[in-house]
Amino acid sequence: MAMPALMEQVVDGPEGYEGVQAGPEWAAEVRRLAKARNATILAHNYQLPEIQDVADHVGDSLALSRMAAEVPEETIVFCGVHFMAETAKILSPEKTVLIPDQRAGCSLADSIKGEELRAWRAEFPDAVVVSYVNTTAEVKALTDICCTSSNAVDVVASIDPEREVLFLPDQFLGAHVKRVTGRANMHIWAGECHVHAGINGDELAEQARTHPDAELFVHPECGCATSALYLAGEGSFPADRVHILSTGGMIDQAKAAKSSQVLVATEIGMLHQLRKAAPGIDFQAVNDRASCRYMKMITPAALLRCLAEGADEVHVDPEVAALGRGSVQRMIAIGNPGGGE
Ligand code: SF4
Numbered sequence: 378m379a380m381p382a383l384m385e386q387v388v389d390g391p392e393g394y395e396g397v398q399a400g401p402e403w404a405a406e407v408r409r410l411a412k413a414r415n416a417t418i419l420a421h422n423y424q425l426p427e428i429q430d431v432a433d434h435v436g437d438s439l440a441l442s443r444m445a446a447e448v449p450e451e452t453i454v455f456c457g458v459h460f461m462a463e464t465a466k467i468l469s470p471e472k473t474v475l476i477p478d479q480r481a482g483c484s485l486a487d488s489i490k491g492e493e494l495r496a497w498r499a500e501f502p503d504a505v506v507v508s509y510v511n512t513t514a515e516v517k518a519l520t521d522i523c524c525t526s527s528n529a530v531d532v533v534a535s536i537d538p539e540r541e542v543l544f545l546p547d548q549f550l551g552a553h554v555k556r557v558t559g560r561a562n563m564h565i566w567a568g569e570c571h572v573h574a575g576i577n578g579d580e581l582a583e584q585a586r587t588h589p590d591a592e593l594f595v596h597p598e599c600g601c602a603t604s605a606l607y608l609a610g611e612g613s614f615p616a617d618r619v620h621i622l623s624t625g626g627m628i629d630q631a632k633a634a635k636s637s638q639v640l641v642a643t644e645i646g647m648l649h650q651l652r653k654a655a656p657g658i659d660f661q662a663v664n665d666r667a668s669c670r671y672m673k674m675i676t677p678a679a680l681l682r683c684l685a686e687g688a689d690e691v692h693v694d695p696e697v698a699a700l701g702r703g704s705v706q707r708m709i710a711i712g713n714p715g716g717g718e
Pocket of ligand 1: 600
């Protein structure tokens, strides 16, 4: 296919879109194509700044999936990773859901496959299966109740104390929930996100020492910050300076912060929204290498190709979607599902 006229420099990009770079012309073309396709563009907080800025809505995965179901447009362009676009499809099966690059996976979601969960369930046939939203549609379909980092404690606490719980896939969120609920009959899958590897206890303790006046904001929307959630509870950072916050809560807290410097334990994409919302605060990443390579696969070129060609389309088997929808809806019924907004 011929390269669209507005493409100038830059090297990489999907075939036919090499050289695309973000800029006013690119943004105008994206908006034009979105209108022509009757599409809404949703962007996760961890997307590249230019993708966030061209989107109709920016937020966490669950808020965006719920928005996908509510907006009038019949096509959803989900700028995030694949399991998030699948969740949007599960909640709006009648809509066309597109993702700019279907290879954008998630190391946490990939840490458990449907067949592994089937085998685990067979070992504990009476257990209740609780899954973090970072899971594939197939795993959601085998789940009793989904949870986010905000409501994981409430979801587990709502389960009959006599019944065993299988918690997956995030071992740090599982350890945090087990510590807070004091529940002994909870089994935790040893899954993890590659990004959190940069947010460890030593690093947090070092940051506390070298920034004695800074507060620490932990934004546990994704697997990248659940280790910080766990470590903060272990005392790696002085407790009176730690705030576990959603996106909205972070902005409010930043405006009210006594310190002018705030350390943020999360994927670095989150800093873009925070700096826009509270420009007077010096937001610094606890680890500036905490960048999700899958999130960054949604490039300006990939988004343009997606809108021009209507690809990649996300498909979820209707039976799997119906089962997965049940586990997500049970989570919403328990309340406070906000995963970061
Ligand atoms: S930051 Fe981690 S948990 Fe979140 S999408 Fe990337 S790999 Fe998955």
